Amino acid sequence: MNERDALRRLAADLPHAGDDAAVVDDTVITTDMLHERTDFPPGSTRYTAGWRAVGASLSDVAAMGAEATAAVAVYADEAFDPTELDRFVAGAVDVCETVGGEYVGGDLDTHTEFTTATTAIGSVTAAGAVYRSGANPGDAVCVTGELGRSAAALRLFERGTEAAVDRANDLFRFTPRVADGRVLAGSATAMMDSSDGLARSLHQLAEASEVGVSLDRDALPVHPAVDDVVEGSGTDDATSDTADRFELAAHFGEDFELVCTVPPDAIERLRETCPAGLTRVGTVTRADGGVTVDGDALPDRGYTHG
Amino acid sequence: MNERDALRRLAADLPHAGDDAAVVDDTVITTDMLHERTDFPPGSTRYTAGWRAVGASLSDVAAMGAEATAAVAVYADEAFDPTELDRFVAGAVDVCETVGGEYVGGDLDTHTEFTTATTAIGSVTAAGAVYRSGANPGDAVCVTGELGRSAAALRLFERGTEAAVDRANDLFRFTPRVADGRVLAGSATAMMDSSDGLARSLHQLAEASEVGVSLDRDALPVHPAVDDVVEGSGTDDATSDTADRFELAAHFGEDFELVCTVPPDAIERLRETCPAGLTRVGTVTRADGGVTVDGDALPDRGYTHG
Structure with a gap:
């Protein structure tokens, strides 16, 4: 098991x-x-x-x-x-x-x-606890901050130079999104953190809420450190770099950003009040839509914790 | 360290x-x-x-x-x-x-x-939390339940027969003294559990409260299983059996009984209301009295957790 x-x-x-x-x-x-x-x-x-x-x-x-x-x-x-x-x-x-x-x-x-x-x-504040199970078709799917931070850190640790390791330590010390969570608590219909990666988190949220999710690949807020480690990964193949970038941002996980679903009309106000920023990355669909990215199935695959 | x-x-x-x-x-x-x-x-x-x-x-x-x-x-x-x-x-x-x-x-x-x-x-209930630091000279030193239960269990596990192991498992599944703690909260001046052994617990309580403790060896409520494993330990030497019995009851620890100090006039009422029973085992003294058992220094020695 x-x-x-x-x-x-x-x-x-x-x-x-x-x-x-x-x-x-x-x-x-x-x-x-x-x-x-x-x-x-x-x-x-x-x-x-x-x-x-x-x-x-x-x-x-x-x-x-x-x-x-x-x-x-x-x-x-x-x-x-x-x-x-x-x-x-x-x-x-x-x-x-x-x-x-x-x-x-x-x-x-x-x-x-x-x-x-x-x-x-x-x-739990007056707004009540937010679970994974309340998403409704039509809600916007959003994430706080930027994705891929820990994945980039791991590559920098592997690089091993003093400068790379210092930067990796900085990246590893993330800010838990407690302030953002409290802002979102009044509006989010479902919420969880992205510790298992955005892709796996969306699958879990979709399963708990009995909905589907349509993700927009280009909308993902990717941490700038990801571009640095992808560019430095020694490949000249632009397609492969793009795939690697998405892999680190969507599948690697350990980022501890919040993944949530909110009614579309609340996004503007929430974006202004979340300290870490809030980005819309997709839309909640009916369950039979599955979890997709740009129309293709998004694999339920993430970092497997040891 | x-x-x-x-x-x-x-x-x-x-x-x-x-x-x-x-x-x-x-x-x-x-x-x-x-x-x-x-x-x-x-x-x-x-x-x-x-x-x-x-x-x-x-x-x-x-x-x-x-x-x-x-x-x-x-x-x-x-x-x-x-x-x-x-x-x-x-x-x-x-x-x-x-x-x-x-x-x-x-x-x-x-x-x-x-x-x-x-x-x-x-x-924390209305009676407030009880710390290790409130014992006063003249208070009675008490313990809930019986001591030596886990020490006896360990010897039974070592014995390895099916009956011994079954009994050892039973002994290992202690009842946490939550109900007793709530009864004692209104009266105890200091309290802790005996997980490091009675002797070490008394040293810790004495240090935190800046008092001494005078322990009465014969007053210790020893679990009947201790007598079983001591008698079965293969020695005919009664003095050595007595020493072994005290070692298991006072030093071995892992019993998870409560050790507390209470004003002497409260003991009668508390003894009747503590579900696990309450036994007076000594008296709080001034700090310069140290921690003693029948007048001799009680070593600050217990089970060293791995």
């Missing part, structure tokens, strides 16, 4: 599971595990790890349209280097501060591989 | 850390990681693992005197066996039900060793 099937199995039994975070009364809660082999490439710092791991959980709070309250983390490693631990905590504290939450500590454990498990909690 | 020094370092920087759970507004939150090598001995089932891992976090909620609201867990293993995953979730669901909380799902991850990270949240 792969991770996705196992997750479906978990969700089937638990009424509050299946969304980015569970909702209990007016509290949302979400937990994630990240570890060195699959999530923290060589060159990524412990400060980046603390920021990114706690940020991933805060992104799930954002995806529910909730206010971020607090986060905790378990830090597990073969040994406890005080400098590395301090840096991890500093990253965790700093990412919480960017979204108005509080990092309140956690637990330590020894483990053969550097592993961190983070949990964030948040409060 | 060992785990304890690292934890002190974490606590020094974070105002809400250092207690069993962090308190944010009226919510308590706590997280733990357990893994196969150190926490789930051969013979322990995945049902027991789900119960115990989530129970450990609920015990931290109990130690704050809070009501249990919800818990989540990350389940990480080399592969996802559907039966084992179902059993883990069933254990998590069932332990939450015993304390009036709700298991609301979590995350899956692949890892080279079976690892689980659990988080529980709770609500």
Whole structure:
């Protein structure tokens, strides 16, 4: 059984599971595990790890349209280097501060591989929580910020030069879209984060809402770093570069932007009030339309988390 | 740097850390990681693992005197066996039900060793949260339930017969003392759980409260299973059996009972209202009295978690 099937199995039994975070009364809660082999490439710092791991959980709070309250983390490693631990905590504290939450500590454990498990909690605002299941045909499909940021970072980590690694660390420390989520909570009919990639997120949202999605490839807001790593990838083939660019922006994932559906007449106002910006990338269709990009089927394929 | 020094370092920087759970507004939150090598001995089932891992976090909620609201867990293993995953979730669901909380799902991850990270949240009641720092000289030192249960279970797991392993699994599935914690919240001056062992817990409570503790060895409520494994340990030496019994009850830990200090005139009423029972095991003294058992220094030694 792969991770996705196992997750479906978990969700089937638990009424509050299946969304980015569970909702209990007016509290949302979400937990994630990240570890060195699959999530923290060589060159990524412990400060980046603390920021990114706690940020991933805060992104799930954002995806529910909730206010971020607090986060905790378990830090597990073969040994406890005080400098590395301090840096991890500093990253965790700093990412919480960017979204108005509080990092309140956690637990330590020894483990053969550097592993961190983070949990964030948040409060549902008066606008209510936003789930994946409310999209209606005719709604506009939108994303916050820009896509492909983490994919570009990974290529820069692989490049390995000091400048590339520094830039990769910067790109890896994303801003969780909590402020945007709260703006969108009043209007979005469905919302989730793009941690599994835009393509897979759209498939999940379409399935939960029992709708289709028609995506416009040229409308995707692609992070400028993607163009840099695609241009530097050593191919002269413009068609291949374009395909690579779409692959990184739509399939790679780990971007932690918000993917949402909103009534078309709300877009103008939301675009002006979302701090990270909001871009319309498609339209919700009836379920029998499937999930398409420029009329072709969009594969339900993303980054498979280790 | 060992785990304890690292934890002190974490606590020094974070105002809400250092207690069993962090308190944010009226919510308590706590997280733990357990893994196969150190926490789930051969013979322990995945049902027991789900119960115990989530129970450990609920015990931290109990130690704050809070009501249990919800818990989540990350389940990480080399592969996802559907039966084992179902059993883990069933254990998590069932332990939450015993304390009036709700298991609301979590995350899956692949890892080279079976690892689980659990988080529980709770609500502070009108009586307020109870910390480790409020004990006063003259208060009675009390524990809920009986000590040595997990130590006895471990010896039964080692024994390896089917009957021994079944009993060990039963012993490992403790009831988190949430109901007791809520009873004690109105009266206890300091409280924590005994997960690191009674001895180490008393040292931590004494340090946080700037007091000493005088423990009465014969007063300890020892779980009957301890006598079974001590008698079966193959020694004829009664003195050594007595020492072994105290070692398992006071130092081994992992029992998840509550250790608290209460004004002596409150004991009678509390003893009648704590569902798990409450036993006075000593008295809070001035700090210069240190932590003693029958007048001798009690070593600050417990189970070192891997």
